[in-house]
Amino acid sequence: MNIADAAVEAAGIQPGMSWSQLHQAVATAFGHPITIAPTAERIPPTITGLTLYKKDHAQILFKRTDDALYSGHSILHEFGHILLDSFACSAQAGAISNDLSNGVIRVRTRELDLDSMDPLARVTEDAAERIAFLLARAVYGRQFTPEEMFFG
């Protein structure tokens, strides 16, 4: 089992969950509340998703102007990183941009230009993307009864 599947299983993510149940399951795995909010202000066009980690909670921001499907995927991807961090303490595996951090705040930028990503960050990014897929299947995928699984 790869780390993405293991993180999803450890969080108790089940097929057929509602968004609310999924949100609660990820927050439980994280150990703190997670708020999700559209931003009233404009996020620079190069940013597609943003998570703020505070001492006692996390805040996922998405663009108010983005299409719901795109925003939904961005949120699931951020859930993926939170589950990875919670499951494997993989925070260290994130790409830490020394340039942006200046040593003054821990800032992880997940650069989607794969040519410039370091290999470890790429693995983390791939895992988060796989979790996003697994979570999407849990909340959006058609659910079959055991009989339907075989007979449709």
Add this chain to the structure above:
Amino acid sequence: MATTPEAFSRAVGASMRAEIAAAGLNVAGVAKQMGISRPVLTNYIAGVRSAPISVIQRLAEVLEIQPDTIVRRAQERLADAERQAIQAAAADAPAGRVIKMAVVPELPNRGSLPRKLNLLVAAMPADRRTADIFQVVQGALTEQGIAILKRDWEAVLAGESVVTLSDEALGVIAKLFAVNPSYLTDNDPNLEESVDAKLEFAIAMHDLDVQEVAARSVGGLSPADLRELTATIRAAVHTAEDKRASIDRES
């Protein structure tokens, strides 16, 4: 190096004597104008007794200068004396161990240095800011054989210093704060804009108690983008806090 009250009194006395001489007057004449005896004024000037504020104020009136001029110049005397002591100690330092002063006479391109240094200090994480920032800076400089006085550091930060920090000292400080040394030593507007935006971002995150930011980005962030992001995060965090406060009130 802590200044003893006796040393400070002597420095104030020396400053009083220098200001009297600069005004082209003598001690006896000034004492008369001040309405005190010459021996009393001589004791203050010699640092035998500490001059009270009322005496400094009266002397300043007679000399037609601001009272704080006397105290400020006394502080400058003390700083000079400490620098000389450090330089004297440097002469006795073991071979190969060079001690230099962090401050040098004013240099070009230093106009924005106080603002930049204050930004760097403000951008320090809370756990490092609890320590005396001067001690952190002094420690880093000392490791490189560079000496700095606290009053020089504070004066440079306040933009009130007649001296500035050397390129070498700024290089050490830049390394300590993980910024490009040219940010402190030069006036490259592009570099300034870029680093300023990053530092302002970090300061905002500290203000908001944000410990980490994870952002998915499909390209680089310009300084303008970063400032926009800073404003967005500020607004989002404040909105979330307002909502939580509202929920707390309702419950």
